[in-house]
Amino acid sequence: MILLGLLTLVVLAAANIAPTPLDHCAAIAGKQWVSPLEARSCMHSFPVDPVVKENIIEVVNKTIAMHTSVNYQIQAPKPFDKARYTDVHEDLHKDLARISQQGYQSEFQFHLDLFHTFRRLNDGHCVVINYCYDSLYISYLPTPLVLLTGADGRQNVHIAPEAFAVASTEFGDEIEFWQDSLPGKLKGQLETLNGAEVIAINGQDPFVAVDANALVTGGYQSFGTRQNSFFSSYYRGSNGWLYQMGNFAQQVHPLTDVVKLTIRRINSTSIDIVTLPYRSRFGLASKNFTDSASYRANNCLATNETNGVDMYAVSHSTAQQHSEEPLPVAYFQQQPLISRKEARRHPMNVFIDALPLSNIDLPEVMQPSEPALNESYSVAQFYMLSDNTTGVLALGSFSAANFSAFQYSLLDGLVKLKSLGATQLLVDVTNNGGGYICIAHWLHRIIIGSRSTTEPQAGLDTTTRAGPLAQLIVKKIVKDGMDPDTLLYYNPTQWTNASNIPFSAETEWLEPLQKVSINGHEDVFSQRLGQECQPFDVEAPQKGFFKAKDVAIISNGRCASSCSLFSITMSKLEGVRTVVVGGKQDTPQQYCGIVGGQSTDFSTIDTEIKSVHLKNHTLAPPDLLANIVQGITWRLGYGINDPMEPEEWQDHAADINFPLTMETVNRPIAIWEAVAKEMFSIATPPPLLVQTFD
Numbered sequence: 162m163i164l165l166g167l168l169t170l171v172v173l174a175a176a177n178i179a180p181t182p183l184d185h186c187a188a189i190a191g192k193q194w195v196s197p198l199e200a201r202s203c204m205h206s207f208p209v210d211p212v213v214k215e216n217i218i219e220v221v222n223k224t225i226a227m228h229t230s231v232n233y234q235i236q237a238p239k240p241f242d243k244a245r246y247t248d249v250h251e252d253l254h255k256d257l258a259r260i261s262q263q264g265y266q267s268e269f270q271f272h273l274d275l276f277h278t279f280r281r282l283n284d285g286h287c288v289v290i291n292y293c294y295d296s297l298y299i300s301y302l303p304t305p306l307v308l309l310t311g312a313d314g315r316q317n318v319h320i321a322p323e324a325f326a327v328a329s330t331e332f333g334d335e336i337e338f339w340q341d342s343l344p345g346k347l348k349g350q351l352e353t354l355n356g357a358e359v360i361a362i363n364g365q366d367p368f369v370a371v372d373a374n375a376l377v378t379g380g381y382q383s384f385g386t387r388q389n390s391f392f393s394s395y396y397r398g399s400n401g402w403l404y405q406m407g408n409f410a411q412q413v414h415p416l417t418d419v420v421k422l423t424i425r426r427i428n429s430t431s432i433d434i435v436t437l438p439y440r441s442r443f444g445l446a447s448k449n450f451t452d453s454a455s456y457r458a459n460n461c462l463a464t465n466e467t468n469g470v471d472m473y474a475v476s477h478s479t480a481q482q483h484s485e486e487p488l489p490v491a492y493f494q495q496q497p498l499i500s501r502k503e504a505r506r507h508p509m510n511v512f513i514d515a516l517p518l519s520n521i522d523l524p525e526v527m528q529p530s531e532p533a534l535n536e537s538y539s540v541a542q543f544y545m546l547s548d549n550t551t552g553v554l555a556l557g558s559f560s561a562a563n564f565s566a567f568q569y570s571l572l573d574g575l576v577k578l579k580s581l582g583a584t585q586l587l588v589d590v591t592n593n594g595g596g597y598i599c600i601a602h603w604l605h606r607i608i609i610g611s612r613s614t615t616e617p618q619a620g621l622d623t624t625t626r627a628g629p630l631a632q633l634i635v636k637k638i639v640k641d642g643m644d645p646d647t648l649l650y651y652n653p654t655q656w657t658n659a660s661n662i663p664f665s666a667e668t669e670w671l672e673p674l675q676k677v678s679i680n681g682h683e684d685v686f687s688q689r690l691g692q693e694c695q696p697f698d699v700e701a702p703q704k705g706f707f708k709a710k711d712v713a714i715i716s717n718g719r720c721a722s723s724c725s726l727f728s729i730t731m732s733k734l735e736g737v738r739t740v741v742v743g744g745k746q747d748t749p750q751q752y753c754g755i756v757g758g759q760s761t762d763f764s765t766i767d768t769e770i771k772s773v774h775l776k777n778h779t780l781a782p783p784d785l786l787a788n789i790v791q792g793i794t795w796r797l798g799y800g801i802n803d804p805m806e807p808e809e810w811q812d813h814a815a816d817i818n819f820p821l822t823m824e825t826v827n828r829p830i831a832i833w834e835a836v837a838k839e840m841f842s843i844a845t846p847p848p849l850l851v852q853t854f855d
């Protein structure tokens with residue numbers, strides 16, 4: 162929050178302390194918890210190295226040539242053109258030119274400018290993240306917030322009722338720091354803040370802070386979804402139920418020192434003002450250091466994994482193809498860690514955030530008390546509600562460690578729910594950042610059954626950007642036979658044309674090129690591509706498990722990438738209803754965001770370039786010198802309602818914005834029961850957009 166103001170303060174502070182000979186990094190070396198000021202004093206202590214700065218800008222600039230959305234994002238079309246709600250209008254090339262010219266007091270300041278430039282895209286596929294600065298220290302408060310609706314229908318921001326349970330378990334002894342920081346009679350009484358109404362944040366209406374955060378948090382086009390990111394929520398992880406603190410109580414950079422909350426505690430008649438300091442914790446992927454030199458050496462320099470490799474160089478081929486190690490970008494992908502091997506085998510579409518996925522547990526009392534069905538696997542958990550008619554699939558991701566086991570689990574779980582008598586299905590995709598594209602297609606196909614909307618294409622047609630370097634890579638593969646083992650994404654044989662016919666190895670598949678003008682810029686894309694998922698490895702039953710009218714998809718709006726592919730096809734093609742929980746009443750809520758089509762990252766593109774020996778080409782990005790990952794959208798899905806334009810900027814308005822209460826918030830079972838009651842008691846669902854034939 163209020164990042165820009167604080168940034169200025171920090172810069173001034175850095176300018177004042179710059180001449181001191183202190184090693185600010187040595188001062189905090191080995192400490193698990195530090196103050197934000199201590200962390201940023203260390204992080205601001207490195208001047209810009211002009212060679213590194215130029216290298217980063219060159220790599221980033223040349224890599225976005227493969228990002229599909231650059232020209233759209235200069236000014237996103239309707240409904241994402243409105244200043245208040247979404248406002249995607251970021252000209253990356255213009256800003257990179259500005260940043261290239263601009264001087265900075267520290268490398269951290271330079272990085273923050275670059276980082277926020279990409280965040281303004283509000284596109285969780287296209288980001289620049291530096292292991293040297295982002296989530297190196299994560300700053301926390303023990304008071305995550307929630308937005309609740311009272312019996313009178315009015316919405317208020319509250320401290321989460323579970324705040325103390327979460328914080329005291331997760332932060333251990335550090336909780337004493339916050340206990341001691343409370344004023345007067347509240348000292349040591351942190352638990353009594355649970356559920357308190359938040360009347361003001363830093364003396365202003367709480368939504369001033371919520372909306373300020375929405376302007377910088379990035380990730381989703383929709384303003385409402387970015388508002389929701391401020392609040393805490395839950396997530397179904399591969400090993401259990403997890404808790405997301407939300408942007409208020411968990412921050413990527415140590416830029417905020419304290420927050421002043423004006424609160425009314427439960428059963429209290431008085432109004433209390435508490436000033437809570439943030440505390441910064443050493444990140445899970447951060448590398449130990451003893452001083453500035455080792456901080457830099459261990460965290461800031463490119464590693465042997467930062468850049469791509471020539472897959473056909475003897476030293477790399479085996480290591481790359483069989484590696485169980487995830488790519489460096491995987492740490493920030495909002496899905497369970499997936500091995501390089503599995504990621505290469507199954508194309509992904511996944512949200513990248515500057516905060517790694519939370520590993521904070523959802524308090525046990527809030528988790529579903531009945532065990533999930535035995536057919537559950539990893540992020541996919543099946544439950545039967547006590548009404549004996551509503552089946553639930555809690556799906557935290559479209560990726561899991563074993564693709565095949567995951568695919569079987571989704572099928573077997575639905576079979577089991579039906580056999581237990583389920584006649585309606587809730588799919589909870591809260592905080593689902595996407596994952597395997599073909600799992601999204603699979604789930605759509607098996608829930609709905611065999612229909613023209615699910616076979617052969619159960620997802621979206623796509624296109625990829627086809628600039629000169631992309632065209633050259635394809636030529637090297639097709640004409641010069643430089644990918645004999647079919648290891649590369651630019652190889653034609655894994656893709657299909659708009660009739661879903663696979664390309665032969667001789668096809669220069671980007672062509673015929675689609676030349677378009679976007680926001681006054683000439684751009685060029687490949688021909689329209691069909692689906693590559695079917696036939697599936699597992700046989701899908703002919704008949705669907707549930708009628709579309711008996712299915713509802715529920716989330717906090719944070720359903721991205723492959724989760725969008727699934728939700729959009731289910732909603733727009735089948736008429737499945739969508740529910741966002743806990744959104745602000747007067748803000749339009751989108752049931753998903755950042756659709757993409759297939760996402761990738763710099764190192765993967767670099768591998769394509771190196772493997773066809775184009776690294777020396779003037780358009781090829783050089784090797785990165787810094788410990789950076791860059792995400793991009795590599796394929797972009799075409800729309801359903803407007804099939805000639807990207808789905809990315811078409812409307813995904815949720816059918817219902819479902820209010821959360823003190824009793825239901827962050828309790829999955831309570832939410833499912835309340836939503837099921839509301840959704841499935843409605844006699845007539847909205848009309849379907851496409852006629853069903855079954």
Ligand SMILES: *[C@@H]1O[C@H](CO)[C@@H](O)[C@H](O)[C@H]1NC(C)=O
Nearest residue numbers: 190191192193447448449450
């Ligand atoms: C890093 O430091 C922490 C705490 O000082 C220690 O527990 C951990 O083992 C160290 N990690 C490595 C890889 O040295």
Ligand SMILES: *[C@@H]1O[C@H](CO)[C@@H](O)[C@H](O)[C@H]1NC(C)=O
Nearest residue numbers: 218219222223254257258261
């Ligand atoms: C980025 O690349 C474009 C070509 O795509 C070039 O015109 C521009 O000068 C580059 N910008 C910077 C800052 O290097």
Ligand SMILES: *[C@@H]1O[C@H](CO)[C@@H](O)[C@H](O)[C@H]1NC(C)=O
Nearest residue numbers: 352353355356426427428429
């Ligand atoms: C608030 O008061 C009600 C009624 O006396 C009581 O049931 C409830 O436990 C109290 N809650 C808290 C957090 O003290």
Ligand SMILES: *[C@@H]1O[C@H](CO)[C@@H](O)[C@H](O)[C@H]1NC(C)=O
Nearest residue numbers: 464465466470480481484486
């Ligand atoms: C990078 O180096 C580490 C440690 O030396 C090694 O385990 C890993 O296999 C290397 N990765 C690659 C891609 O060479």
Ligand SMILES: *[C@@H]1O[C@H](CO)[C@@H](O)[C@H](O)[C@H]1NC(C)=O
Nearest residue numbers: 532533534535536537577581
């Ligand atoms: C589910 O698995 C557990 C543990 O393996 C087992 O005890 C239980 O009987 C199984 N339940 C059913 C319905 O198969």
Ligand SMILES: *[C@@H]1O[C@H](CO)[C@@H](O)[C@H](O)[C@H]1NC(C)=O
Nearest residue numbers: 545546547548549550581582
């Ligand atoms: C659901 O089924 C269980 C077990 O068969 C039964 O005990 C329970 O009463 C049923 N609940 C409802 C609401 O019908």
Ligand SMILES: *[C@@H]1O[C@H](CO)[C@@H](O)[C@H](O)[C@H]1NC(C)=O
Nearest residue numbers: 562563564565566567569570
């Ligand atoms: C993945 O799951 C499949 C199907 O359940 C199983 O046959 C296979 O052995 C699993 N692979 C691994 C590496 O565990």
Ligand SMILES: *[C@@H]1O[C@H](CO)[C@@H](O)[C@H](O)[C@H]1NC(C)=O
Nearest residue numbers: 657658659660661662663688
């Ligand atoms: C796809 O390829 C097949 C076989 O070459 C061809 O018959 C068909 O017209 C192509 N479809 C499109 C849309 O280009």
Ligand SMILES: *[C@@H]1O[C@H](CO)[C@@H](O)[C@H](O)[C@H]1NC(C)=O
Nearest residue numbers: 471771773774775776777778
């Ligand atoms: C790039 O050019 C250099 C110098 O001309 C040459 O030594 C090198 O082999 C080239 N690399 C590739 C991958 O073509």
